[in-house]
Structure formats: C-alpha cells, structure tokens
Amino acid sequence: MSETWSQAEFERHLRKIGAERYHDKHPFHIRLHEGKLDQGQVQAWVLNRFYYQKSIPLKDASLMGRAEDIALRREWITRIIDHDGAKPGEGGIERWLILAEGVGLDRSYVMSCAGVLPATRFACDAYIRFVREKSLLEAIASSLTELFAPDLHKTRIAALLEHYPFANDKTLSYFRKRLTQAPDDVEFGLAYVLREARSREQQELCLAALRFKTDVLWTQLDALNHAYVTPGLIPPGAFAPGDRR
Amino acid sequence: MSETWSQAEFERHLRKIGAERYHDKHPFHIRLHEGKLDQGQVQAWVLNRFYYQKSIPLKDASLMGRAEDIALRREWITRIIDHDGAKPGEGGIERWLILAEGVGLDRSYVMSCAGVLPATRFACDAYIRFVREKSLLEAIASSLTELFAPDLHKTRIAALLEHYPFANDKTLSYFRKRLTQAPDDVEFGLAYVLREARSREQQELCLAALRFKTDVLWTQLDALNHAYVTPGLIPPGAFAPGDRR
Numbered sequence: 001m002s003e004t005w006s007q008a009e010f011e012r013h014l015r016k017i018g019a020e021r022y023h024d025k026h027p028f029h030i031r032l033h034e035g036k037l038d039q040g041q042v043q044a045w046v047l048n049r050f051y052y053q054k055s056i057p058l059k060d061a062s063l064m065g066r067a068e069d070i071a072l073r074r075e076w077i078t079r080i081i082d083h084d085g086a087k088p089g090e091g092g093i094e095r096w097l098i099l100a101e102g103v104g105l106d107r108s109y110v111m112s113c114a115g116v117l118p119a120t121r122f123a124c125d126a127y128i129r130f131v132r133e134k135s136l137l138e139a140i141a142s143s144l145t146e147l148f149a150p151d152l153h154k155t156r157i158a159a160l161l162e163h164y165p166f167a168n169d170k171t172l173s174y175f176r177k178r179l180t181q182a183p184d185d186v187e188f189g190l191a192y193v194l195r196e197a198r199s200r201e202q203q204e205l206c207l208a209a210l211r212f213k214t215d216v217l218w219t220q221l222d223a224l225n226h227a228y229v230t231p232g233l234i235p236p237g238a239f240a241p242g243d244r245r
Numbered sequence: 246m247s248e249t250w251s252q253a254e255f256e257r258h259l260r261k262i263g264a265e266r267y268h269d270k271h272p273f274h275i276r277l278h279e280g281k282l283d284q285g286q287v288q289a290w291v292l293n294r295f296y297y298q299k300s301i302p303l304k305d306a307s308l309m310g311r312a313e314d315i316a317l318r319r320e321w322i323t324r325i326i327d328h329d330g331a332k333p334g335e336g337g338i339e340r341w342l343i344l345a346e347g348v349g350l351d352r353s354y355v356m357s358c359a360g361v362l363p364a365t366r367f368a369c370d371a372y373i374r375f376v377r378e379k380s381l382l383e384a385i386a387s388s389l390t391e392l393f394a395p396d397l398h399k400t401r402i403a404a405l406l407e408h409y410p411f412a413n414d415k416t417l418s419y420f421r422k423r424l425t426q427a428p429d430d431v432e433f434g435l436a437y438v439l440r441e442a443r444s445r446e447q448q449e450l451c452l453a454a455l456r457f458k459t460d461v462l463w464t465q466l467d468a469l470n471h472a473y474v475t476p477g478l479i480p481p482g483a484f485a486p487g488d489r490r
Contacts, residue, residue, distance in 0.1 A: 021482070027476070118368075118464045119364055119368070121371070122461075123367045125371060129374070214481070215481075216363070216367075218481065222468065222478070223467065223471075231475040231476075236265060236459070237266070
C-alpha cells in the first residue's frame with residue numbers, strides 16, 4: 001500500500017472530489033439557479049428532495065447507533081435535532097415542507113412520498129444503507145459533501161429570490177438555517193476524518209465514500225432532469241405537474 | 246380490508262402491471278429494437294445490464310436462504326445454476342460476457358463494473374435488498390416480471406439480428422437460452438403467488454412487489470437514456486464510449 005498522505009494533502013484530495021463531482025455542476029441545478037425551471041419542474045425538485053431530507057435523520061441516527069464514542073454522539077445528535085426539530089412545527093424537515101407549500105404542493109401529498117421518482121428512492125435508500133453498513137469512518141466521510149454546501153446555499157438563496165415569485169424569507173428559511181448549521185457540522189466531520197484515517201488505505205476508503213455520496217446527489221438530479229426537463233419522460237406512477245399539487 | 250380476489254382475477258391484476266409498466270415500452274428499448282442505437286450506446290446497455298445479471302443469483306440465493314420449504318428450494322436452485330453455470334464457461338452470466346465481447350467491450354472491464362452508472366447500482370442493489378428483507382411471498386412476486394419476458398426476448402433476437410452487425414448465434418445465446426428457461430421459472434413462481442396470497446392484503450402486497458420490480462427495470466433504462474441518448478449527459482466516472490472497450 002502506498003504512503004499515508006499528510007492531513008493537508010488528504011484534505012486536498014477530499015476537496016478535489018467536490019470540485020469535480022459535486023452536484024452544483026449539474027445542468028438541472030444550473031437551470032434552477034438561472035430561473036429557467038417552470039413551476040412544475042420546481043415542484044418536482046422540491047417533492048423529490050423531500051425524500052432525501054426525510055432520509056437524513058435516519059442515516060444520522062443509524063450512524064450514532066454504532067458510535068461507541070460519547071463525544072461523537074454528543075456532537076452528532078445536533079444534526080438530528082436540526083432536522084427533526086425539538087417539537088412539531090420546528091426543524092429542517094418542517095422548513096422543507098413550508099417550501100413545498102410555497103411552491104404550490106400539498107403538504108400531505110409531499111409527506112406521503114407517493115409521487116417520488118423510483119430513482120430518488122433507490123439513491124437515498126442506498127445512502128442510508130451505506131451509513132449503516134460501512135465503517136463509521138466511511139459513514140462520516142460520506143457526510144463531507146457539506147464541505148461544498150454552504151456556498152451552494154448562499155448562491156441558491158440569491159438566485160431563487162431573483163427568479164421565482166414563490167421565494168421569500170419564509171419559503172427559503174430551510175436554506176438560511178443551513179448557512180449556519182452546515183459549517184459547524186462539517187468542521188467536526190472533517191476534523192474527525194482527517195484525524196481517524198491513519199493509513200493510506202483508510203484515506204482511500206474515505207475518498208471512495210465521498211465519491212459515493214456525490215453519486216447519490218448527482219443521480220437524483222439526473223433522474224429529475226430526465227423525467228421533467230430533457231427528454232421529459234415521467235416514469236409510470238411518478239408525480240406529473242398539474243395532476244397533483 | 247376488501248374481499249380476496251379469485252386467483253383468475255388476481256392474475257389479471259398482476260398481468261395488467263406488465264401491460265402498463267414493463268420496460269419493453271421504454272423509449273430506450275424501442276430504439277434498441279429499431280436498430281437506432283450506435284455501438285457506444287449498445288455497449289453502455291450491455292455494460293450496465295451486466296450489473297443486473299450479476300445481481301440475480303445473489304437475490305435468488307438470498308431468497309432460497311429464507312425458504313423453509315424444500316420443494317421451493319429444489320425448484321428455485323435451477324435459477325442459480327442457469328445463471329452461474331455448473332462450471333466455468335457455462336451459464337447466463339458467461340453468455341452475457343460473450344455478448345459484451347461481441348459488442349466490443351473488454352471482458353475484464355465489464356466484470357470490474359467500474360464504468361457502471363450509479364443509478365444502475367442503486368436500482369439493482371435495491372432489488373437485492375427487497376428480496377432479502379420483504380416477505381418470501383413478496384420476494385417471489387417481484388420475480389414475476391418474467392411473465393412478460395419471453396415475448397420480449399423473442400422480439401429482441403429478431404430485432405438485433407436484423408439491425409446490428411454484432412448479432413449472431415453466439416453473441417445472442419443468452420437470449421435464446423432464456424426463451425426456454427424463463428417460462429419454466431415463471432410457471433412455478435406464478436402458481437406459488439396465486440396459491441399463497443390468501444388475503445386481499447397479501448394480494449395487494451404482491452402487486453406492490455411487482456410494481457417495485459418494474460420500477461427497478463424502468464429506472465435502469467431511464468439512466469441509460471439520460472446518460473447516452475437524451476440529453477447524453479454521462480455522470481462523472483461512468484463509462485464513456487470510445488474511452489474504454
């Protein structure tokens with residue numbers, strides 16, 4: 001096996017994956033940020049992305065359930081609380097539902113996940129499985145796409161406000177909140193991965209885990225793009241704009 | 246719960262799913278059969294479909310591993326032997342590799358699964374999980390897409406022979422073999438499902454399982470179509486025609 005990278009060099013390899021494969025470079029995202037999606041296409045994005053949001057606390061709780069280290073659990077638990085909220089009406093999932101209503105979707109339809117693309121389910125379920133079954137180190141490494149997210153959220157807020165009538169302080173509260181949450185989370189996750197990956201083999205596993213996660217995100221946009229933009233072929237049973245809100 | 250359907254009516258519901266959602270209706274399949282795919286697109290199909298072929302004995306062995314009924318295991322084991330072959334150089338997976346070489350792919354590259362689309366992995370892995378985790382009845386019901394396959398294979402052989410120079414008795418041996426294998430398999434599977442689904446609730450679960458399976462197949466063609474036909478956006482790291490054969 002090759003030599004272990006220094007932490008600085010290892011971090012450079014991790015960040016390179018973001019530069020090459022993070023989903024901000026996907027045409028569907030670019031269209032979203034350029035204001036080129038119509039209402040139905042934005043709805044499809046919000047609806048499918050809800051399934052991803054809904055999966056996050058499941059993967060985080062599964063991760064914690066395997067962490068012997070109490071310090072890690074005390075840190076990681078804030079992610080679950082951020083997403084679930086401490087009580088009804090709070091949390092990131094609730095804020096995503098407010099966005100969903102803002103783009104004209106019915107809250108209970110969104111929560112049912114009935115119209116979600118099969119590809120979205122397969123990708124998000126693969127992510128939950130990955131976190132449950134791989135090493136704790138790989139599970140944490142797979143969360144490091146957050147390294148690339150704050151910039152994306154900042155650009156997104158400005159872009160949505162500029163282009164879409166549904167965008168306002170209330171509907172965009174999910175993204176605003178993430179601006180402050182994600183950097184705290186990622187600082188801990190990055191430090192953990194840099195410290196705990198002690199061999200080159202472990203470092204390579206972390207890179208593969210992060211690459212896997214970029215695949216999970218990219219695949220979701222591929223599916224949205226195919227179903228709702230080009231060629232616009234909606235799979236049997238999936239959400240059809242206009243049919244259901 | 247509603248009334249249990251008669252076996253005849255239940256079978257009608259199962260077959261209706263094929264009529265509505267089986268992947269022979271997907272534009273990518275239609276292009277394939279009309280001779281409209283170029284060599285790179287056919288290669289992408291063969292390469293990705295190899296990952297599906299490779300998954301089949303895993304799901305069948307997992308299914309058998311949960312079947313208390315010795316008669317079921319004695320029946321089901323032929324599926325594994327059909328796919329794996331009794332010795333090197335035999336079996337459906339080997340025949341698929343012969344097809345892969347026939348379309349100009351490198352055998353070891355195909356076997357590495359390096360260039361497979363992430364969406365293909367997510368979908369096939371979801372299928373293996375489904376079979377491992379759902380009830381035995383649902384697992385068997387999910388195999389019933391074979392009800393719709395023999396016709397497809399018959400059409401495919403004729404279509405490929407007509408349109409593609411790579412098509413001959415040797416390269417198409419996988420499909421020829423399936424013409425006789427699939428009907429035997431499906432007869433047993435269908436009889437099992439019709440007999441063992443004794444309540445309406447179980448019957449509905451079987452329909453959901455078969456729908457799930459059509460999603461697994463459809464999603465794979467969506468991903469191929471998006472990456473290699475329209476818009477032709479190959480995800481980072483996936484097979485690019487011309488790069489690797």
